[in-house]
Amino acid sequence: xxxxxxxxxxxxxxxxxxxxxxxxxxxxxxxxxxxxxxxxxxxxxxxxxxxxxxxxxxxxxxxxxxxxxxxxxxxxxxxxxxxxxxxxxxxxxxxxxxxxxxxxxxxxxxxxxxxxxxxxxxxxxxxxxxxxxxxxxxxxxxxxxxxxxxxxxxxxxxxxxxxxxxxxxxxxxxxxxxxxxxxxxxxxxxxxxxxxxxxxxxxxxxxxxxxxxxxx
Amino acid sequence: xxxxxxxxxxxxxxxxxxxxxxxxxxxxxxxxxxxxxxxxxxxxxxxxxxxxxxxxxxxxxxxxxxxxxxxxxxxxxxxxxxxxxxxxxxxxxxxxxxxxxxxxxxxxxxxxxxxxxxxxxxxxxxxxxxxxxxxxxxxxxxxxxxxxxxxxxxxxxxxxxxxxxxxxxxxxxxxxxxxxxxxxxxxxxxxxxxxxxxxxxxxxxxxxxxxxxxxxxxxxxxxxxxxxxxxxxxxxxxxxxxxxxxxxxxxxxxxxxxxxxxxxxxxxxxxxxxxxxxxxxxxxxxxxxxxxxxxxxxxxxxxxxxxxxxxxxxxxxxxxxxxxxxxxxxxxxxxxxxxxxxxxxxxxxxxxxxxxxxxxxxxxxxxxxxxxxxxxxxxxxxxxxxxxxxxxxxxxxxxxxxxxxxxxxxxxxxxxxxxxxxxxxxxx
Numbered sequence: 001x002x003x004x005x006x007x008x009x010x011x012x013x014x015x016x017x018x019x020x021x022x023x024x025x026x027x028x029x030x031x032x033x034x035x036x037x038x039x040x041x042x043x044x045x046x047x048x049x050x051x052x053x054x055x056x057x058x059x060x061x062x063x064x065x066x067x068x069x070x071x072x073x074x075x076x077x078x079x080x081x082x083x084x085x086x087x088x089x090x091x092x093x094x095x096x097x098x099x100x101x102x103x104x105x106x107x108x109x110x111x112x113x114x115x116x117x118x119x120x121x122x123x124x125x126x127x128x129x130x131x132x133x134x135x136x137x138x139x140x141x142x143x144x145x146x147x148x149x150x151x152x153x154x155x156x157x158x159x160x161x162x163x164x165x166x167x168x169x170x171x172x173x174x175x176x177x178x179x180x181x182x183x184x185x186x187x188x189x190x191x192x193x194x195x196x197x198x199x200x201x202x203x204x205x206x207x208x209x210x211x212x213x214x215x216x
Numbered sequence: 217x218x219x220x221x222x223x224x225x226x227x228x229x230x231x232x233x234x235x236x237x238x239x240x241x242x243x244x245x246x247x248x249x250x251x252x253x254x255x256x257x258x259x260x261x262x263x264x265x266x267x268x269x270x271x272x273x274x275x276x277x278x279x280x281x282x283x284x285x286x287x288x289x290x291x292x293x294x295x296x297x298x299x300x301x302x303x304x305x306x307x308x309x310x311x312x313x314x315x316x317x318x319x320x321x322x323x324x325x326x327x328x329x330x331x332x333x334x335x336x337x338x339x340x341x342x343x344x345x346x347x348x349x350x351x352x353x354x355x356x357x358x359x360x361x362x363x364x365x366x367x368x369x370x371x372x373x374x375x376x377x378x379x380x381x382x383x384x385x386x387x388x389x390x391x392x393x394x395x396x397x398x399x400x401x402x403x404x405x406x407x408x409x410x411x412x413x414x415x416x417x418x419x420x421x422x423x424x425x426x427x428x429x430x431x432x433x434x435x436x437x438x439x440x441x442x443x444x445x446x447x448x449x450x451x452x453x454x455x456x457x458x459x460x461x462x463x464x465x466x467x468x469x470x471x472x473x474x475x476x477x478x479x480x481x482x483x484x485x486x487x488x489x490x491x492x493x494x495x496x497x498x499x500x501x502x503x504x505x506x507x508x509x510x511x512x513x514x515x516x517x518x519x520x521x522x523x524x525x526x527x528x529x530x531x532x533x534x535x536x537x538x539x540x541x542x543x544x545x546x547x548x549x550x551x552x553x554x555x556x557x558x559x560x561x562x563x564x565x566x567x568x569x570x571x572x573x574x575x576x577x578x579x580x581x582x583x584x585x586x587x588x589x590x591x592x593x594x595x596x597x598x599x600x601x602x603x604x605x606x607x608x609x610x611x612x613x614x615x616x617x618x619x620x621x622x623x624x625x626x627x628x629x630x631x632x633x634x635x636x637x638x639x640x641x642x643x644x
Binding site: 063065 | 240241242257258288290314315316317318319333336337338340342407
């Protein structure tokens with residue numbers, strides 16, 4: 001059965017998908033994914049309902065050394081996580097990567113990696129009491145989640161590319177303003193503003209020690 | 217774990233010399249190793265300053281930019297260095313870069329090495345430690361550190377690539393706390409406080425990590441580093457173990473002789489002065505020894521005061537002399553400047569063995585005397601089965617230093633660790 005404008009390419013029984021660009025079989029781990037990059041033709045596929053949109057292809061993403069590899073599970077303290085996908089954002093002179101990981105219970109984590117600086121965060125469903133972007137200054141104290149946080153970094157970033165699978169659709173031309181807020185105990189909040197006047201996405205997490213990451 | 221990183225090359229914007237870059241995008245400053253120009257990585261390698269130490273004019277450095285090594289299981293490349301000075305002391309911090317684990321520092325001071333990394337989990341207290349006293353407690357996670365010192369260091373040399381924006385002559389305010397082999401370093405710049413956590417590395421480990429035998433041969437550690445752990449040598453352990461084992465045995469022997477070594481009394485009698493001073497005639501008493509081969513002790517007691525007397529003693533069996541000696545008892549006392557003094561003793565002991573069990577005779581006579589109160593009765597006690605405790609006592613005393621050897625060495629080591637900061641405190 002085919003929906004007009006959308007391609008339904010999986011059978012109800014095994015839920016396997018094929019790339020709409022080249023027909024290659026896509027990974028099985030699609031229970032949580034919404035966006036998939038075909039390893040074969042680099043088509044970006046958006047999955048919704050029971051159909052797939054082909055959003056086009058992306059240029060080959062430059063390979064950089066990374067502790068994380070696609071689908072290579074790793075341990076951190078008492079957690080076991082599997083990286084399913086990665087988005088790379090450029091900022092200033094460099095870039096950082098955000099790895100979308102799942103633990104054994106299906107909990108989602110975003111781990112950002114920037115030259116040895118690792119932060120593990122989870123998105124929080126909060127849309128009230130969040131500061132406007134122009135209210136943030138380095139060193140300013142901000143109360144969020146009933147705690148006081150210090151703004152430590154502000155900057156602009158832009159989407160550079162992705163690979164693997166992601167749980168949400170990503171705007172390929174995304175540019176956004178971000179803010180890092182910290183408090184003692186290595187805890188950290190990231191606010192991402194796609195609209196400087198709008199409500200940011202809030203990610204709550206903590207710094208990770210890369211020397212404690214164990215690749216299986 | 218890590219993969220190789222791409223080597224980048226640029227030409228110095230001052231002298232056009234080819235420079236190899238090993239760092240990542242967080243590098244802020246690059247020093248041309250040929251002309252000594254300081255370049256700004258964020259401004260198209262714009263020349264910021266030019267009076268840095270030129271290549272080949274530095275004294276020995278164990279590592280150079282471009283050197284590669286594996287520390288804590290991670291491959292690092294040395295990308296730069298900063299040399300600091302506080303008064304007459306100076307040290308160099310080598311900047312290390314791993315594409316997967318980021319930036320770290322390897323501090324080199326007096327032949328000692330400390331591997332430092334940025335610390336995100338702040339210690340408590342996390343405010344400035346500038347006014348802390350040596351050994352003041354600082355907690356970081358489950359580790360308790362002791363404050364060591366605060367200092368203001370001047371940058372005297374930099375080279376290579378650095379994820380940092382300083383320059384020659386800048387001063388850095390910092391403070392250290394130690395829990396060997398770990399060290400916490402607090403750096404204060406304006407309103408910002410940064411922390412680094414370090415771990416002392418034996419020079420051999422660094423030499424092997426970077427395949428630099430020179431590190432082991434030149435610049436061996438001098439003095440004690442604040443974060444240097446005390447390492448007990450096998451010899452120290454052996455001496456301590458032996459000292460404790462044999463010391464305990466000697467002490468048990470001492471206790472045994474004290475409890476069971478006083479023997480069985482065979483004769484106990486007081487002889488008056490008139491009896492013991494009686495011309496050529498000796499006083500004779502019989503006693504029976506039942507434990508031949510074991511020590512027999514004759515104890516003599518008197519009340520001589522500021523006087524002396526000489527006693528002749530013989531032990532015979534069936535008229536044959538078994539043991540003979542002369543024993544002086546001498547005791548003097550008085551006051552000098554209001555303080556009491558005394559010397560000598562009012563008693564004496566003698567030990568002997570008899571060849572076989574049986575009845576023996578003790579003959580005693582005072583043969584000479586002098587002084588004020590020499591006319592004293594003599595108390596004689598003869599006991600058999602005496603166990604001497606003096607040898608166990610000497611052995612115990614001799615073994616105590618060995619038992620405490622490692623502890624003493626550790627105390628000396630700790631004294632040397634803390635002396636530079638506690639002496640400063642005393643001087644203040």
